Amino acid sequence: MSMLTVENLNVWFGSNRDRVDAVIGASFEIPRGESFGLVGESGSGKSTILRAITGLAPDWSGAITVDGQQIGKVRPKTFFKTVQMVFQDPYASLHPRHSVDQVLGETLHLHGFKDIDSRVVKLLDDVGLGQKFRFRYPHQLSGGQRQRVAIARALAPEPALLLLDEPTSALDVSVQAEILNLLADLRADRGLTYLMVSHDLSVVGHMCDRLAVMKDGEIVEVLDVAALRAMEAAHPYSKQLLEASV
Numbered sequence: 577m578s579m580l581t582v583e584n585l586n587v588w589f590g591s592n593r594d595r596v597d598a599v600i601g602a603s604f605e606i607p608r609g610e611s612f613g614l615v616g617e618s619g620s621g622k623s624t625i626l627r628a629i630t631g632l633a634p635d636w637s638g639a640i641t642v643d644g645q646q647i648g649k650v651r652p653k654t655f656f657k658t659v660q661m662v663f664q665d666p667y668a669s670l671h672p673r674h675s676v677d678q679v680l681g682e683t684l685h686l687h688g689f690k691d692i693d694s695r696v697v698k699l700l701d702d703v704g705l706g707q708k709f710r711f712r713y714p715h716q717l718s719g720g721q722r723q724r725v726a727i728a729r730a731l732a733p734e735p736a737l738l739l740l741d742e743p744t745s746a747l748d749v750s751v752q753a754e755i756l757n758l759l760a761d762l763r764a765d766r767g768l769t770y771l772m773v774s775h776d777l778s779v780v781g782h783m784c785d786r787l788a789v790m791k792d793g794e795i796v797e798v799l800d801v802a803a804l805r806a807m808e809a810a811h812p813y814s815k816q817l818l819e820a821s822v
């Protein structure tokens with residue numbers, strides 16, 4: 577069963593002479609439980625695909641189907657019980673005056689959970705932070721710890737699909753692997769499906785089962801990771817990208 581299907585997706589910003597066509601005719605499908613990567617140079621449209629799925633890029637056409645439900649222009653609240661996003665920059669994505677307890681507690685409340693206390697404790701354990709971080713504020717946390725809080729917040733509604741937009745690229749190299757390992761473990765434990773944007777082919781090679789290569793708003797090739805490792809891309813642009821990353 578497919579967790580996410582994107583068919584002939586076009587996403588644009590602005591209108592008339594100012595119009596930017598950020599994504600052009602993108603199609604791909606992610607089976608439940610798979611981890612799928614989007615790679616390509618800066619500006620190729622990777623983040624825009626995630627934004628269109630979550631409703632942050634309102635001008636789009638084509639079809640997006642999540643867990644069998646085709647999504648329209650307005651996403652019902654239940655959509656975010658299934659789909660959550662983790663952003664690149666954990667400094668920008670957490671409110672500076674909200675404690676970790678508030679961030680997680682409010683998200684749980686919003687999604688209708690009643691046993692908020694025990695869920696906050698469990699979420700902090702699940703992301704490897706533990707209780708001692710519960711009443712801290714973002715400025716008292718390192719980048720890696722903040723990203724763990726952002727991941728805990730994304731996990732709070734018990735989603736099936738996580739959209740990960742360069743989740744480690746704003747972090748120190750020394751903590752990137754820790755966060756990637758946490759994400760890999762969470763996926764294995766919970767059977768989550770990932771759609772992950774990265775400009776780093778080694779990250780995608782480590783984290784994903786398949787990947788799409790984007791260039792100038794279009795998907796030029798979908799590869800499985802075995803082909804990536806064997807440097808077996810067919811499209812000249814994918815080959816160039818692989819060779820540049822060795």
Ligand SMILES: Nc1ncnc2c1ncn2[C@@H]1O[C@H](COP(=O)(O)OP(=O)(O)OP(=O)(O)O)[C@@H](O)[C@H]1O
Binds near residue numbers: 597598620625
């Ligand atoms: N809010 C916006 N308004 C206008 N143009 C935008 C907006 N967001 C993105 N774009 C444009 O859409 C195109 C695709 O951007 P996008 O951020 O999806 O690329 P990307 O592949 O994710 O790159 P990066 O790795 O730099 O984030 C770019 O030309 C970008 O300038």
